[in-house]
Amino acid sequence: MLAGQAPHPLFVHQRVERPPSLADAVYEQLKASIVALDVAPGERLVTDRLAASLGVSRTPVREALLHLTQDRLVEEAGPGVVRATPITSSYVAEIFETRAGLEGMATPVATPQIPSELLAELERWLASVASDLQRGDPTSYFRFELEFHEQLIARAGNSYLAAIWQTLRSHVERIRTHWRRLSHVRVEVSHEEHALIVAALVRRDAEAAKQLMEAHLLNTGRRMAAHLADTTAPVARGESQVRGRATGSRP
Numbered sequence: 319m320l321a322g323q324a325p326h327p328l329f330v331h332q333r334v335e336r337p338p339s340l341a342d343a344v345y346e347q348l349k350a351s352i353v354a355l356d357v358a359p360g361e362r363l364v365t366d367r368l369a370a371s372l373g374v375s376r377t378p379v380r381e382a383l384l385h386l387t388q389d390r391l392v393e394e395a396g397p398g399v400v401r402a403t404p405i406t407s408s409y410v411a412e413i414f415e416t417r418a419g420l421e422g423m424a425t426p427v428a429t430p431q432i433p434s435e436l437l438a439e440l441e442r443w444l445a446s447v448a449s450d451l452q453r454g455d456p457t458s459y460f461r462f463e464l465e466f467h468e469q470l471i472a473r474a475g476n477s478y479l480a481a482i483w484q485t486l487r488s489h490v491e492r493i494r495t496h497w498r499r500l501s502h503v504r505v506e507v508s509h510e511e512h513a514l515i516v517a518a519l520v521r522r523d524a525e526a527a528k529q530l531m532e533a534h535l536l537n538t539g540r541r542m543a544a545h546l547a548d549t550t551a552p553v554a555r556g557e558s559q560v561r562g563r564a565t566g567s568r569p
Contacts, residue, residue, distance in 0.1 A: 340374055341381035347372065348382055352391050352402050353492045355499075359405040363392060391488060393524040405496050413489050414539025420483050421470060422532040425515075426524035428473035440466065440516050444509070451506055459505050460494065466512060470531075497542055505536055 348368070351357045363383060369376045383400055386392040395401045403409065443462050450458045471483050511534040518527035 325541070325558065330463050339378070339453075341378035341385075343372060344368075344372060344378045345382035348386060349389070349391060349488065353488050353495070355492065355495050357402045359402055359496070361402045362395070363400045363402065389485065389488065391492075405493060405546065407546050410493055410543045410546055411539050413486060413493060414535050414542070415481075417486060417490070418532045418535035418539075420479060420486070421467065421535060422528055424474035424476065424479055424483075425531045426528045427476065428470045429519055429522055429524040429527050431473045431475065432469070432519060436469070436521050437516065441520070444513050447509060448513075450507060456498075456505050459509055460498065462512070463508070464494075469485060472543075485493045496546070500545065507541070508534070513535065 348357070348363075357363065365376050365379050366385065369379045372379070383392060387394070387400070391403055392400050393403050443458075447458045447462050451455070471480050474480070511530065515527055515530045515534060518530055
């Protein structure tokens with residue numbers, strides 16, 4: 319467009335959507351593998367091997383690893399060495415301390431916004447979870463836990479807070495997956511804490527709900543950290559062999 323000329327209407331009212339790049343596709347595939355623990359905590363991620371496994375060049379892999387480093391899902395472990403962030407006691411504690419701060423801000427704002435129908439549904443769901451836990455099945459607990467916390471963040475109506483919370487979600491899911499694989503996991507105390515939070519929400523007691531939420535997340539982090547052995551050393555199987563083929567437009 320020449321200086322002084324008005325922009326063409328096409329460029330004012332329409333925006334060309336950028337298709338996902340190959341680096342984006344590699345990033346999403348590697349992220350999913352790290353969160354699902356298909357790439358084990360502490361496992362090395364070697365650019366050449368990943369590129370061969372995914373059927374791409376090294377460039378999109380390097381870009382994806384840089385993005386994952388910014389997400390703190392991978393970390394540098396020496397010159398030219400990158401590994402999946404280990405799941406250690408300190409890692410778990412820091413993630414849950416951060417969650418306590420964020421959800422402590424969201425909960426009192428969300429308290430008056432949650433529809434009564436949703437609160438009634440949460441109470442019914444809690445009762446169902448309690449029944450499952452009595453039978454030794456924690457599956458419904460983990461479904462409730464994720465949905466419950468997501469609802470509170472969403473009902474707070476703060477898009478910036480929600481965006482920050484989403485950056486933690488991958489770490490939280492990763493920790494939950496690791497936690498569920500431990501044979502000694504017990505979630506009854508956390509379930510009781512959820513019940514107290516929901517009761518405060520039903521009463522529309524924003525301050526009590528805030529304090530209970532912060533205490534719940536801090537206590538959960540401490541309980542998890544106490545049971546998790548540090549896994550700072552790379553896993554025995556060594557370098558990652560992520561399989562599949564990334565698809566996306568080439569840069």
